[in-house]
Amino acid sequence: MQNAKDLNEIKKRIFPPMVEGNHTLASVSDKIGDVTLKKRTPFGWFVGFAIAFLVAQILLFTILYLVTKGIGIWGNNQPVGWAFDIINFVWWIGIGHAGTLISAILLLLNQKWRTSINRFAEAMTLFAVACAGLFPLLHTGRPWLAYWLFPYPNTMGMWPQFRSPLMWDVFAVSTYATISLLFWYVGLIPDFATLRDRAKNPYFKFVYAALSWGWRGSARHWHRYEIAYLLLAGISTPLVLSVHSIVSFDFSVAQLPGWHATIFPPYFVAGAVFAGFAMVLILCIPLRHWYRMKDFITDTHLILMGKVMLATGLIVCYGYAMEAFFGWYSGAQYELYMVKNRIWTGPYWWSYWLLILCNGLSIQLLWFKRFRESEFWLFLISIVVSIGMWLERFVIIVTSLHRDFLPSSWAMYSPTVFDWSMFLGTIGFFFTLLFLFVRFLPIISIFEVRTLLPEANVHGHHEEFEDNILMSQESEK
Amino acid sequence: MDRKIYGLLAEFDTATQVVDAARKIREAGYKKTDAFSPFPIHEMDEALGIRRSILPYLVFAGGVAGLLTGLGLQWFVHVYDYPIIVGGRPYFSLPSFIPPAFELTILFAGFAAVFGMLFLNGLPQPYHPVFNVPRFALATREKFFLLIETKDPKFDYEETKRFMHSLSPQEVFDVEE
Structure with missing residues (x-):
């Protein structure tokens, strides 16, 4: 019979620990809680926040100018009637999807590594959806009348047109934003209670007390809480798949070559998760450095995220191959022309090949352990993938629209400075919100990390039994 | 007695201890009980006899x-x-x-x-008697608590207190109303 030390080593190899270092229930609460409560705000935070806030002002000025002058200040016009506004909308919404995937789907699949990254991934989702929503809202031209999109009895006797994919979008995105907010808030309630009980500053204590709604960790409450949390995960899973499917219907329901393809819903969902994981990596690599959270966001987490990125990236590449194949297999001259125009004869051929370089070739590095284990390479590949996913939407939208059925209506598209300033501005807005989140809320779910600690296990006979099975399996080998 | 007592609260150090103690409380026939922990403990549902929620x-x-x-x-x-x-x-x-x-x-x-x-869950509920015990602030950090309310038909201050001490807790507190 082997001894207990061997058993621990075997366990460690089969189930790599999700929390490193010698943490206890108290030290976990202190380490994560102190970022918001005790530590002096680091100087770097002020620098980062100032930069993000300044960039967000560009958004404000662009919106001001846009509202006074009208959407003519953007570069989109016939035949490219949709450009940056929908590219950026789809890009941001897609980024948000990784947050829901991590918080909901990985919860259902019992993937314990989600626990220390779900909180800020969900925050990322909310802020990305906020950025995404701005684009269609402002593209309506008169955003103060955007409530017309919702069905409400009115003196005009008008109703929205529910057979339109754009209307489906309104329902999908508003439901997605609401459910994501609820999911995030429910996850925060026990952590607000922890902060309430630890805060020394009376104002902070009051605010956290109000936000915790009087949570006291009662067993009866936890019982219902866990049911609610699991059910929310259960309904968020089909929700997140439906949202990007519906976004893809905006295109695939139209007759336009390059848009009218059945591959779109799964291909868009995979692309969304791909882009989202890239953004999670971009955010969590610096975050775990600056806030010394490497015990919670371990190298194992980064490696696993790299693998998810590789898998979804390959699905996306399959989508690119199928798009071209559908065009050829259809035998329709317009579809064939679209493929040729997009890939080599058209004026935007470079955008297609840049896309393949960013999304197709760069991720092949992730096959190798060396690159998956390097923070630098993961960060770099994530940035390249984010650019690639933006290019993907550019290729789908612009190269399909600019040359449709009638050569007499062909035209080129180029963005104006206001297209760029609006896009850049939303990036500033996104990071402004993220900096505020990191400062005022617990960036890692404290109560869920507690459940990962060995202390959280209630010891009983079944545990001994499982250990024995594990040992006998090992000795057979 | 000049102050009103809501119940008795026992503090425990580990999840295993609190679940064992909860089982004993239930076996002793107490009904108006509750447990408090910094994270959900699945064994607690069965130990306290919490019925599945609707x-x-x-x-x-x-x-x-x-x-x-x-x-x-x-x-x-x-x-x-x-x-x-x-x-x-x-x-x-x-x-x-x-x-x-x-x-x-x-x-x-x-x-x-x-x-x-x-x-x-009856939330939001900003006030609850258990918050009157200063040590209870640790329920959201690292400690575990068991509560028997005075409303319980079996509750008798002296006897229940003795019973709770027999569960070998860190300490037993009076929870003031």
Whole structure:
């Protein structure tokens, strides 16, 4: 019979620990809680926040100018009637999807590594959806009348047109934003209670007390809480798949070559998760450095995220191959022309090949352990993938629209400075919100990390039994 | 006694201890009990005899209500109130109506899950007698607590206190009303 030390080593190899270092229930609460409560705000935070806030002002000025002058200040016009506004909308919404995937789907699949990254991934989702929503809202031209999109009895006797994919979008995105907010808030309630009980500053204590709604960790409450949390995960899973499917219907329901393809819903969902994981990596690599959270966001987490990125990236590449194949297999001259125009004869051929370089070739590095284990390479590949996913939407939208059925209506598209300033501005807005989140809320779910600690296990006979099975399996080998 | 007692609160150091103690409390016949912990302990449901919540049924009802609202709304708009032909499709074009109906199903089920949970838990509840025990602040950090309320028919201050001490807790506190 082997001894207990061997058993621990075997366990460690089969189930790599999700929390490193010698943490206890108290030290976990202190380490994560102190970022918001005790530590002096680091100087770097002020620098980062100032930069993000300044960039967000560009958004404000662009919106001001846009509202006074009208959407003519953007570069989109016939035949490219949709450009940056929908590219950026789809890009941001897609980024948000990784947050829901991590918080909901990985919860259902019992993937314990989600626990220390779900909180800020969900925050990322909310802020990305906020950025995404701005684009269609402002593209309506008169955003103060955007409530017309919702069905409400009115003196005009008008109703929205529910057979339109754009209307489906309104329902999908508003439901997605609401459910994501609820999911995030429910996850925060026990952590607000922890902060309430630890805060020394009376104002902070009051605010956290109000936000915790009087949570006291009662067993009866936890019982219902866990049911609610699991059910929310259960309904968020089909929700997140439906949202990007519906976004893809905006295109695939139209007759336009390059848009009218059945591959779109799964291909868009995979692309969304791909882009989202890239953004999670971009955010969590610096975050775990600056806030010394490497015990919670371990190298194992980064490696696993790299693998998810590789898998979804390959699905996306399959989508690119199928798009071209559908065009050829259809035998329709317009579809064939679209493929040729997009890939080599058209004026935007470079955008297609840049896309393949960013999304197709760069991720092949992730096959190798060396690159998956390097923070630098993961960060770099994530940035390249984010650019690639933006290019993907550019290729789908612009190269399909600019040359449709009638050569007499062909035209080129180029963005104006206001297209760029609006896009850049939303990036500033996104990071402004993220900096505020990191400062005022617990960036890692404290109560869920507690459940990962060995202390959280209630010891009983079944545990001994499982250990024995594990040992006998090992000795057979 | 000049102060009113809400119940007795025992503090424990580990999850295993608190679950064992909860089992003993239940076996001793106490009904008005509760446990407090910094994270959910699944064994506690069985130990304290917590019955399965009706929440899942509420969520299901919420989902059905959302689906009916979605389909009903679209029927009302496109068949009853303002029938208009779009793209040669019938007035009640079900395939086109599925996405909004689906989203409303999710939305209402989500509301039912969150607000149903808060309602059944009686939250928000800013004040509760257990907060009067200063050590209780550790229930959201690292300690575990068991409560027996005075409302319990078996409750007798002296005897219950002795019983709770027999569970070998760190300490037993009087919870003032």
